[in-house]
Amino acid sequence: MRHGRAFWLFVGPFAAGLLVFVYVPIGWSLVLSFFDARNTVTPTEFVGLRNYVDMLTDGPFLSSLGTFSVFAAFVVPLTFVLALALALLVNQISFMQAFFRSVFFLPTACSYVVASLVWKLSIFNGLRSGLANTVLGWFGADPVAWTVSTSPPWYWLVLVTLRLWLQLGFYMILFIAGLQRIPVVLYEAAALDGARSWQAFRFVTLPQLRTTSVAVLLLLLIGAYQAFDEFYNVLGTDRGYPPFARPPLIYLYYTALGSGGQDFGHGSAGAVILTLLIVGVTLLQGRAVRR
Amino acid sequence: MKALRYLALSVAAVLFLVPFYLVVRNGLVSESEISATSWTFLPSSVRWENFAELFSDPAVPLVRSMLNSLVVAVLQTAGQLLLCSMAGYGLARIPYRYANVVFYFVVATLMIPAAVTFVPSFVVVSTLGWVSDLRGLVIPGLFSGFTAFLFRQYFLNFPRELEEAARIDGLGHWRTFWRVVVPNSRGFFAALGVIAFVTSWNQFLWPLVIAQDQDSWTVQVALSTFLTAQSINVHELFLAAAVSVTPLVIVFVAMQRYLVKGVTETGIKG
Numbered sequence: 116m117r118h119g120r121a122f123w124l125f126v127g128p129f130a131a132g133l134l135v136f137v138y139v140p141i142g143w144s145l146v147l148s149f150f151d152a153r154n155t156v157t158p159t160e161f162v163g164l165r166n167y168v169d170m171l172t173d174g175p176f177l178s179s180l181g182t183f184s185v186f187a188a189f190v191v192p193l194t195f196v197l198a199l200a201l202a203l204l205v206n207q208i209s210f211m212q213a214f215f216r217s218v219f220f221l222p223t224a225c226s227y228v229v230a231s232l233v234w235k236l237s238i239f240n241g242l243r244s245g246l247a248n249t250v251l252g253w254f255g256a257d258p259v260a261w262t263v264s265t266s267p268p269w270y271w272l273v274l275v276t277l278r279l280w281l282q283l284g285f286y287m288i289l290f291i292a293g294l295q296r297i298p299v300v301l302y303e304a305a306a307l308d309g310a311r312s313w314q315a316f317r318f319v320t321l322p323q324l325r326t327t328s329v330a331v332l333l334l335l336l337i338g339a340y341q342a343f344d345e346f347y348n349v350l351g352t353d354r355g356y357p358p359f360a361r362p363p364l365i366y367l368y369y370t371a372l373g374s375g376g377q378d379f380g381h382g383s384a385g386a387v388i389l390t391l392l393i394v395g396v397t398l399l400q401g402r403a404v405r406r
Numbered sequence: 407m408k409a410l411r412y413l414a415l416s417v418a419a420v421l422f423l424v425p426f427y428l429v430v431r432n433g434l435v436s437e438s439e440i441s442a443t444s445w446t447f448l449p450s451s452v453r454w455e456n457f458a459e460l461f462s463d464p465a466v467p468l469v470r471s472m473l474n475s476l477v478v479a480v481l482q483t484a485g486q487l488l489l490c491s492m493a494g495y496g497l498a499r500i501p502y503r504y505a506n507v508v509f510y511f512v513v514a515t516l517m518i519p520a521a522v523t524f525v526p527s528f529v530v531v532s533t534l535g536w537v538s539d540l541r542g543l544v545i546p547g548l549f550s551g552f553t554a555f556l557f558r559q560y561f562l563n564f565p566r567e568l569e570e571a572a573r574i575d576g577l578g579h580w581r582t583f584w585r586v587v588v589p590n591s592r593g594f595f596a597a598l599g600v601i602a603f604v605t606s607w608n609q610f611l612w613p614l615v616i617a618q619d620q621d622s623w624t625v626q627v628a629l630s631t632f633l634t635a636q637s638i639n640v641h642e643l644f645l646a647a648a649v650s651v652t653p654l655v656i657v658f659v660a661m662q663r664y665l666v667k668g669v670t671e672t673g674i675k676g
Contacts, residue, residue, distance in 0.1 A: 118502050121579045125496030126508055129489045132549035137515050140526030147529065156529045204415055208408075217662060218419045221426070224654040226608035228626045229647045232633050233425045236640055237432055242441060246428070249445040280425060285669060292670040334673065341521040344610045353635040364521060364611065371525045372615060382525040389522045397517045 141390070144383040152380035166384035176385060179366040186362060187339040189275045194335055195328075198283050202290030203320075216291070220284035227281065227344030234277045235262055235349045262349055265359060270350065274360075277345050282338070286331055293327030294320070333400050340393060343368070363389055433645030440640050453641075460645050466638060467620060468646050471628035474617075476653075478543050478624060479606040485548040486602050487595055494557025495583055499569070509558075515551035521611055528615050538619040547606065553598060556671060560594050561587070597668035600661045607654055625650045 143156075148166050150158035170176045205216050222230070238246045239261035248258035261269045297320065305315045321328075343364040350357055356369060363385070371382025432440055434456055435449040460466065496502075497509050520527075527546055536542030564587060572582040588595070613624040623631070629647055632638050658665065 118500055122496050122500045122502035122505065124580065125492045125500060125583070129493035129549060129554055130508060130511065132489065132545075133512065133515060133551060136527065136530065136546045136549050137518075137523075137551070140523055140530045141518070143529055144523070144526030147526075156533055201418065204411055204418075208411060208415070215415050215419060217658075218422050220662075220666070221655070221658060222422060224604065224658045225425075225651055226610065226626050226629075228608075228610055228630045228633065229429065229651055230425065232629065232643060232647050233428050235633070236643070237428045237440075238425070244441065244443055244445045246424075246445060280422065284422075285673070288666055288669045289673045292673075330673065337519055341519050343521065347610075347614075348630050348633055351634040353637070364524070367525055368611075368615075372528065379525065379529060383529075386523055386525045390518055393519060393522060394517045 144379075144386055147379050148384040148387050150380050152378070152383070154377050156379055158380065162380070166380045167388070169381060170384050170388060175361065175366055176363075176388075179361050179363045182360055182362045183340060183342070185271070186274065186342060187336060189271065190278050190339050191332065191335045193275065193279060194282060194286055195331060197279065198286035198331070199290050199324075201283060201287040202294060203316075205287065206291055206294045216287075219287055222281050222283075223285050225281060227277075228348055230277050230281050231345050231348035234273055234345075239273045263357075268360075270360060273349055274345055277349070278342075282335075286335070289327060289331055290324070293324045297323040329400070329403075333397070336396070337393065340389075429644055429648045429651065433641060433648045435641060437639050437641050440644075456641060456645050460642050460649075463638070463642060466632070466642060466646060467623065467628060468625070468649065470621065471623045471625040472650065474540075474543075474623060475607055475625040475650075477540065478613075479603050481540075481544045482547050482606040483599050483602040485544065486550055486553055487599055489548055490550055490553040490598075491557045491588070491591075491595070492583070493554040494559075495561050495587065497554070497558045498561035498564075500579055512551045512554055516555060520547075520550075524611055524615055527612075531616060537616055538622040539616075540622070542616045543613060543622070543624070547609075547612065552672070553602070556598065557594075560591070564591070593664070593667070594671075596661070596664040597671055600657065600665045601668040601672055603657065604654060604665070 147156065147158065149161060149163060150166075151160040151162050152158035201219055205212060205219070208215070241258070241260040241262065242248065243252070243258045245258070245261075247261065251258065259269055261273050264270065301319045301323065302315055305319050310318065341364060342362045346360060346362055346365050347356070347368075350360055356365065361369075367382055367385045367389070370378055370385065431449055434452045434454070436451075436453055439446075439449055460468065493512070497505060497512070531537065531542045531546060534542070536545070568586050568590060569582055572586045577585065608626065609624075610626045610630065613627050614630065617623050617627050629643070629650060632643050632646075
């Protein structure tokens with residue numbers, strides 16, 4: 116009894132908040148997803164699974180999952196490889212190591228909004244005088260209208276490079292921490308066996324980084340799944356958001372809270388589907404790691 | 407080989423720094439120079455008067471939105487550290503019959519990224535009448551299952567001898583926590599605190615959903631509104647962005663040690 120009181124003194128406020136701001140929203144949303152809830156959060160018209168059927172047969176929601184897949188297919192491997200490369204380079208030098216590490220880490224201080232501003236209105240502004248088009252001009256290429264170009268879809272280059280710039284340093288730090296946990300004796304033993312440096316990398320570094328690599332991959336995937344900020348800010352204009360390049364959260368935002376009226380029924384059904392998908396991936400990953 | 411490494415790192419470093427330079431450069435030139443027909447790396451003249459113009463422009467609520475961001479970030483950091491450290495300590499150290507049940511109640515939330523449930527959260531917050539309200543911006547973000555989980559893991563490894571010494575001195579759980587455990591965990595609090603502050607300051611989707619009136623805009627919402635609508639001068643927008651990043655750059659330089667520690671703590675265990 117005495118322990119129970121002390122326990123709730125410490126854990127109670129947090130647990131109550133978790134109940135109100137995490138569990139209640141999810142439960143409520145589960146309820147809303149079975150109702151026609153346009154412009155109301157206390158709907159009366161029960162529609163069964165219709166919202167789910169709409170979401171899963173209606174093109175835009177499924178195509179938002181496709182957009183996520185394309186985005187992840189670029190961002191996840193590129194960030195993984197480049198962050199690892201930066202970590203290896205920074206880890207191998209001694210002179211100015213702290214300087215380089217700080218420079219690569221610094222973009223983490225920027226918000227996606229600020230990065231979108233630079234990418235949209237400066238580097239990739241589509242003017243002949245924009246930085247990217249100036250560089251293209253050196254090679255005699257014609258200027259490109261980056262963010263509004265759909266064939267070929269150059270906006271992907273804008274969105275992917277933006278995210279790379281912002282998150283590479285973060286993952287580099289994770290890899291450096293992983294590299295520093297590898298016992299030096301392993302490299303000494305490899306050297307004694309006559310291993311070349313790429314062999315040491317292949318047979319010592321990579322296997323030893325396994326835990327870090329799995330964590331990084333999962334974080335990258337979850338991050339890409341939640342992509343919203345740079346899409347909204349780079350592609351959105353005062354005339355609204357273009358019909359293409361809508362990842363799941365962008366689609367939900369315009370469905371549930373967009374200017375065309377609030378639709379919490381479909382929005383909630385979408386949120387439930389997205390939650391189930393991500394929970395499924397996390398559980399699968401957990402099983403794969405434990406094996 | 408060594409020279410090659412430094413060459414590669416230097417090229418990468420320049421690429422990483424260019425966007426920062428562009429924010430400052432575009433903020434301190436005239437409007438015509440931003441859209442000039444040919445791009446110049448160094449502007450022809452630096453216009454410091456852009457600062458006065460920005461801060462006196464009534465259409466740009468920069469000071470107000472920066473203050474909102476500061477209040478939100480400070481309250482969210484302090485509140486999250488307080489609530490999550492207490493919960494983590496209780497879960498790690500206070501024996502209780504249902505402690506396991508509560509622990510599963512907490513870790514189950516780790517699988518669900520907060521951003522994915524912004525629609526459900528909005529439904530609850532709007533029902534509470536917290537739209538365009540400081541409470542709506544701050545409070546839902548306080549209850550991070552992940553931060554509580556990290557604190558629990560940390561306190562599990564906290565040296566028991568220190569707590570037992572306090573116990574012999576007759577201190578209960580409450581006073582042991584505040585007088586012995588917290589003062590000896592400053593580094594960990596600082597690491598998670600810096601991460602929470604940076605995350606809160608740069609947060610966008612939730613403030614976009616909640617801060618609907620201009621008076622409640624955070625600085626990210628303000629910048630985004632002008633960016634997507636392009637309703638103000640571009641150089642003002644860049645200068646405002648530069649001003650908005652400055653506090654975080656200072657935090658980065660001053661607290662980098664804790665930040666790196668925080669990233670490795672939160673990243674790997676995530």
